[in-house]
Amino acid sequence: MTKEKYEELQKKADEDVKMPSDMNGLMQKNDIMATLIQEWIKICNRQAYNVIEIEERINQLKGKLVKYYKYEDNYKWNTLAECESQAMYNPQFIKYRKVYLKQKAYLKFFEDTLANLKGMPYSIKNDIEWKKYGMGMS
Numbered sequence: 001m002t003k004e005k006y007e008e009l010q011k012k013a014d015e016d017v018k019m020p021s022d023m024n025g026l027m028q029k030n031d032i033m034a035t036l037i038q039e040w041i042k043i044c045n046r047q048a049y050n051v052i053e054i055e056e057r058i059n060q061l062k063g064k065l066v067k068y069y070k071y072e073d074n075y076k077w078n079t080l081a082e083c084e085s086q087a088m089y090n091p092q093f094i095k096y097r098k099v100y101l102k103q104k105a106y107l108k109f110f111e112d113t114l115a116n117l118k119g120m121p122y123s124i125k126n127d128i129e130w131k132k133y134g135m136g137m138s
Helices: 003-016 023-072 080-088 091-134
Strands: none
Touching: 003 023, 003 091, 023 080, 023 091, 080 091
């Protein structure tokens, strides 16, 4: 996921988790909660797939690099741990790792947003009840 797309989804998240202050807004928000939750489930699932895909590429690269350092490098590394250590300091591996960590942070934000949305129906219903009580309707 690009940074621009992430920033766009951050704005959407800000809007989606915003709690309306008036009775009509609360009722409208309550009506669309299932749709919002489903949208964020899809966003989380897509991002989780992206993270898994990147993780797989990292593992493949690490395997190739370990093989290189074990059998093809000019210097003779004696142990697998030494080869893995060299692989982890390879510039290409570091670049992939940075992308992976960024995408994983995006996923965490999306999961937190989804968790907030899942808790909102209770808060909305509670606010509606308090507004009714304040208006002498309950």
